[in-house]
Amino acid sequence: MKKMKQFVSGSVLALFASATSATIIIDNDSTGWYNSGLGDLALTYGPGSDFFPGANVSEGDPVVTGLAEPDLSLTTNLGNWLNADFSLGTWTGPNSSIPKNWTVNDETAIVYEFTLTESSSITVDIGVDNGLFAWINGDYTFGAMSSGGSFPGEYSFGTTLGAGTHYLQLLREDHGGSTGYDIKVTAVPEPATIALFGLGLLGMGIARRKA
Ligand SMILES: [Ca+2]
Ligand SMILES: [Ca+2]
Ligand SMILES: [Ca+2]
Secondary structure (H helix, E strand, O other), rough: OOHHHHHHHHHHHHHHHHHHOOOOEOOOEEEEEEEOOOOHHHHHHOOOOOOOOOOOHHOOOOOOEEOOOOOOOOOOOOOOOHHOOOOOOOOEEEEHHHHHHHHOOOOEEEEEEEEOOOEEEEEEEEEEEEEEEEOOOOEEEEEOHHHHHHHHOOEEEEEEEEHHHHHHEEEEOOOOOOEOOOOOEEEHHHHHHHHHHHHHHHHHHHHHHHO
């Protein structure tokens, strides 16, 4: 019985160790493709746009979550960016530094390329003054908008991706005051996620035995 107990606690420790091995794969120092040539898309899409409110808070300072994918076909400056083609539009890269601040009221776009050596659970934490639209490998994933200020974790979303090269495509929105940006993307290898799930099942088993 004692031997069994030691085995269990040893496994729990091993599972815990692998479950905490989150790696930061993108942060504020990461470089990528950058596009500062979009101007204020409110001039193209406004007035009354749900996606690009008027300059200098002229159409308010909305707090919105769950924004639908914006139709970006009216601007030619993005080119075919969601297919990792940067030959058209106003892109620099692939190793451009990504500034925390940009021209007030303008929109800017960023593409980070990253490679995973194994299937991983990805968590994207971003702060933006003001709004954010995000795609992963060209699939629309997240859209939200809030008032000024930017802090890590202001906007958060995640997914699971296989081994290989991937793209995180971001459109930063601003509608006045100041701008700001913080990003942290972490990856946890899938076996650790499975281990964490296993740990949960183990806990349930113990709880059930005690009951
Ligand atoms: Ca704008
Ligand atoms: Ca904000
Ligand atoms: Ca702002």
